[in-house]
Amino acid sequence: MHIGEERAGQPLLTLIDYDEANHQETEVKSVEECFSFRDKPTVTWINVEGIHDVTVVEKLGNCFGLHPLVLEDILNTDQRPKMEVYGDYLYIVLKMLYDGDGNRPVEGEQVSLILGSNFVISFQEGKEGDVFNPVRERIRSGKGLLRKMGSDYLVYSLIDTIVDNYFLILERLGEKIELLEEHLVAYPTAPTLQEIQKFKNQMIFVRRMVWPLREVISGLGRKESTLVKETTEIYLRDVYDHVVQIMDTVEVYREMLSGMLDIYLSSVSNRLNSVMKVLTIIATIFMPLTFIAGIYGMNFKYMPELEWRWGYPAVWLMVVLIGISMLIYFKKKKWL
Amino acid sequence: MHIGEERAGQPLLTLIDYDEANHQETEVKSVEECFSFRDKPTVTWINVEGIHDVTVVEKLGNCFGLHPLVLEDILNTDQRPKMEVYGDYLYIVLKMLYDGDGNRPVEGEQVSLILGSNFVISFQEGKEGDVFNPVRERIRSGKGLLRKMGSDYLVYSLIDTIVDNYFLILERLGEKIELLEEHLVAYPTAPTLQEIQKFKNQMIFVRRMVWPLREVISGLGRKESTLVKETTEIYLRDVYDHVVQIMDTVEVYREMLSGMLDIYLSSVSNRLNSVMKVLTIIATIFMPLTFIAGIYGMNFKYMPELEWRWGYPAVWLMVVLIGISMLIYFKKKKWL
Amino acid sequence: MHIGEERAGQPLLTLIDYDEANHQETEVKSVEECFSFRDKPTVTWINVEGIHDVTVVEKLGNCFGLHPLVLEDILNTDQRPKMEVYGDYLYIVLKMLYDGDGNRPVEGEQVSLILGSNFVISFQEGKEGDVFNPVRERIRSGKGLLRKMGSDYLVYSLIDTIVDNYFLILERLGEKIELLEEHLVAYPTAPTLQEIQKFKNQMIFVRRMVWPLREVISGLGRKESTLVKETTEIYLRDVYDHVVQIMDTVEVYREMLSGMLDIYLSSVSNRLNSVMKVLTIIATIFMPLTFIAGIYGMNFKYMPELEWRWGYPAVWLMVVLIGISMLIYFKKKKWL
């Protein structure tokens, strides 16, 4: 069974076969075309984009002798990144990340890699294209070490490309978070809080996708299998450092987001404070004044003030004096 | 003693005996029928549903040579998942989860497995039926590896089925949590908070049931006993991955629920803010106006304004002007 | 020196001597009576209740060759649970828990066990009796394994009895916490918060008493000493599981109490909200009405409305209309 989003259309198979001297690139029409490359000494990279067609995956699996559990795991796109040693090949699962341009959250796509002694098979879900073009370009141009080294170096290059892409994703997330932070300080609103939560969830998502990769890469370097040569290990150490760096950055963002939550919550309290101050100032000024007006609105027969010539202006004077002294009081209390 | 909920009725015993060629399925009337299968080379699976009848458990235990402590642990349904090696058999405890359809929280039922070289005994509490039907179906049909492998593969299959069921439970919990989140953003109420707490407690419950399973499975794969063959270990690794994935999901849900708690608490503060704004707006508009009305309600003899022809309309004009300027002020402060 | 609460009265010494065939139980008047049992091959259990009489402890210690540090630790009742190997005997400290029936918090009493090859000495503070009666009963009746096994099994039985008692204590605590939770949801008050804190502190207390026990028991099972035989180890594994289960339960209660704290704090905010709503509703309805009444209480000479025949009823109509429309508005805002 294929667990994951359903997709229409034919899966796309491309095959690149190379050694130091030559390279050959083919778009494969039927799976059977690949089989002849299995026993060639040159390095063969078969890239499958779209795993919804179970038969394609199965045929490839049978030809290259993959264990049924591996095929199951390739088709089930809910895997955590992991690395498993199966006698004469390694099975690696990792996640390629995409971020939406606008407000779309970061999404992941499962990439399965099979590393044999002279072949690499990569399975992608095919949701959004891939990030492997730099690798293809380097095979075509023949620059760098890629053409000179074996299949293990190709797998390293693919993992490295995916991890490099994480930096990009995180950088964009970081920019968005900083934008949100500026917005938060300027004018905090309830949707800001939901934004913060959304970024927090994305950080959890990225961490889940990246965290297990450390073990995968250190597992590859631990020489459990002879498939990864010593010359490649030094490069894996480098990718390992990158992954640790990414985890570091994710933690920093998470702490920043927690800090933003504190600022948001305290700003809500601060606004309540300022609302209450306005109310209190108004009430404190006008309640005594209204009381005074009420007093002289009483209908007692014997109220000498009412008869006075300057009674009315005196009331106004009192009103102004009380108002001003209240304002001075609030100024002193730094409420204004 | 049997520790756990009391149940009436007879415990249900079923026995399946199979090898690659044949299989035989019997509903057992009396425990003694099972004893003859003990020394047969074929794999025998005895499933006991309902452990409240202590004598059934004891008879089986005596026949298959189980340690008194094992029998005690089978009957005490408050065990944590664990695996224990007893010479020629393994004792495994794990938890089967059920979720209520409506608002019932997730509940667990203890499943004890005894793995001998040619038999498997499973003890269930019998609260709600079991999830082993797919295993039975595969034995009957003879498809897959089950019939070709030994008793250790049967135990793997049973554990795998239970773990697969966890995914279902978590998925449904996840749907409910997302529903609650939507509700929370739309209109947060006090019961929402209690719902969040309820889900948090369920997550703690699931974690308690699942977390120790990692050790159980890695213990099975560590070859402490010759009962688990190497061919089965690769499958146990797979279940292990599933359990880790479930723990991952539980953690994600827990972080989501914490985030929801933050949103709830801040929404309560926000509502307080908006209530206070209404109060402040009303008070700020009407207190000065009431004061003005109070002034001209005073009974001073010499109040020239009272005699004016346009005094009364002038007051109304003042009232309207004050009201409008207040509204503009609040508009500017973004309180409206 | 004896560190701990001072107690009056004579310490109570009881001695039980048994092997598979016979058993003999004596209440000991003077410590010297015990000395003759030191070299008998039968298992001797000396139970000392009350350690405030330092000479009793010292005499026993000298007779059975205990290290001065051990005697010091027995007398100092602030020890953490621990296990120490001293050549030909083991020294074990653990805590017996008591809960008060009413509102008394859980309290602990230190129990020191000395395990020799053919004797066990248990020292209790003697605050509240002990929980060892089931063990005594099993020795008397001769049922079970106790009489057939050595002194290590006796020590296991004593530890097991104490750990079993923890379950009871936790169960009662759990019931009280659930009661408090129901009360909390119904009507939260400030004392509720203090209750929550009290239970939190008790959980910390229980954890402190129980947590180190894991190491003690796994230390006993690690065969550092030949005093614990292999046949007993399987039973120690069982107690170990119980201790882990207790720690689990304590953690669950702690998380529940944290959740209750959240509910309490948010319920305080909610009540503030509802208080403020009442205030705002009252103010919003009566402030405009009072203003209207104030207007028509003014003493202007030229106020045409005052002369109107239906002026007064018209004001009442206005008052009713404003009141009703306000109520509808609050109904819409779900404040009522």
Place this chain on the structure above:
Amino acid sequence: MHIGEERAGQPLLTLIDYDEANHQETEVKSVEECFSFRDKPTVTWINVEGIHDVTVVEKLGNCFGLHPLVLEDILNTDQRPKMEVYGDYLYIVLKMLYDGDGNRPVEGEQVSLILGSNFVISFQEGKEGDVFNPVRERIRSGKGLLRKMGSDYLVYSLIDTIVDNYFLILERLGEKIELLEEHLVAYPTAPTLQEIQKFKNQMIFVRRMVWPLREVISGLGRKESTLVKETTEIYLRDVYDHVVQIMDTVEVYREMLSGMLDIYLSSVSNRLNSVMKVLTIIATIFMPLTFIAGIYGMNFKYMPELEWRWGYPAVWLMVVLIGISMLIYFKKKKWL
């Protein structure tokens, strides 16, 4: 360089030289007096109080062959507790704690110990005297093991004395915290919060001073050096237990202080609640009443009630009825 507070005056040197038979105690005038004791087989304890005179430390260091880094560390009083093995001597840093009697926070003083095969040198900052008098007393009296054992047992005794002093400090802190807790429940004020924070900081301080001591002591017991004999190890195990117990207590106090913070914060909210209730009750009672008074203060020509004989008493009746019914309502809502 000497890093730490500057002090005036001469450092105080005392020298105690002992074996099982004799002991000799000298107040040293010039450092050179100590040098002759270096090669004597008896145990020599040189205690330096005041390390601001760098030359004294240097001369001693040169005579007893201390590494320059050790001298640097002795003079720099910002060290964490640590233990370092240097060929034929051990260097130990730990902290002596003092608490101010009134409100002074707990302070620490660095104590450096040099353990050689037949000598111990202790360097103190000399801020407040030391806690070593019981050790001196035991050397003088010749009671106990001290005179019979070597220099390693002396170092153990010094560490033990310092650790015992921690218990005292913690006990006093505990009493202050409990006093604060009682005060908090009775009447929480803003300074209470600052008190809580102050105790929290002190707990962090104590933890920093004590935590690394565990490693120091377990390092001493790990036999990395032949300087610590096996007979002393059993005593070190005892000190180790004490340090763990102190860390336990510190954690308990920290949790208590967190709980107190929660209580404080919620009590602030509760007081806000009760303030708001008073306001709401007053407003809810008097706003309607003032409105009624306002109505009958209107000057309409045709207001039949004004002419009624019992109009005025009827208004009073209404006022009383409304007031009472409001009070009943608030009683029901449990606001009163």
Place this chain on the structure above:
Amino acid sequence: MHIGEERAGQPLLTLIDYDEANHQETEVKSVEECFSFRDKPTVTWINVEGIHDVTVVEKLGNCFGLHPLVLEDILNTDQRPKMEVYGDYLYIVLKMLYDGDGNRPVEGEQVSLILGSNFVISFQEGKEGDVFNPVRERIRSGKGLLRKMGSDYLVYSLIDTIVDNYFLILERLGEKIELLEEHLVAYPTAPTLQEIQKFKNQMIFVRRMVWPLREVISGLGRKESTLVKETTEIYLRDVYDHVVQIMDTVEVYREMLSGMLDIYLSSVSNRLNSVMKVLTIIATIFMPLTFIAGIYGMNFKYMPELEWRWGYPAVWLMVVLIGISMLIYFKKKKWL
């Protein structure tokens, strides 16, 4: 590629070559001048300030046989501190910290060190000068061990100088935090909160820069390579202690900042409380008084009080009595 801030100008190269007897210091114009020192037995320290000129780094790298990945890492200034063993040289990355004098946050600059058997190359970003002058001074003066030891001791000295600088940075940060704390207690404002967050972020930054250094230094001391001699290890242990001490201090500051956040948030609540008290006092005093004035402003025909000779003074008496009794009430409630 060079990842990091772009800088103009020529990178600055200085070369110091020394052994116990001689030392020579040159400002290098062209990279090629360095090459002749590669095979000299004396220790050569090449310091590159400014890595934006990729060709300089590449030429040096080629001459001294550095791996392309090392060159890449030197140029990419986003590295975490790390140590890597490459056959005949070690590659070390660490961070030099700078703090702005005014309100500028702490910033870091990457320093890469290459340790060969007879040379050390240090690459700095060249943002703000360096902290290596004390080392240069010690080489020039020939005091201390530096000239007598090999290249590994030079690397130790460089790391030590950088770590010593951390103490300075932390001390200044600490002073600023204490200043902020005093300010916070005196008058907490919203910008205070942002200040707290800023310091928190700086602490996270410092921790990120310093934390991995522990592994780097313990890695250097673990003798994975023969480049670090045993005589130097004792010094590395010392730096290690310093790094641990710095991490300790960072944690203490973080806890202090958390405490300050609590104080800030509770002070916001306290101010709200005091605002509300003012409002409630005013309302509670004037609402009843205004009601009384309203009563005697009613126009009922039959209101006997209005006719009384002392009615008006009696009202004033009542007003004063009510006012005073309210004030006493609030005094009692400790609101005033």
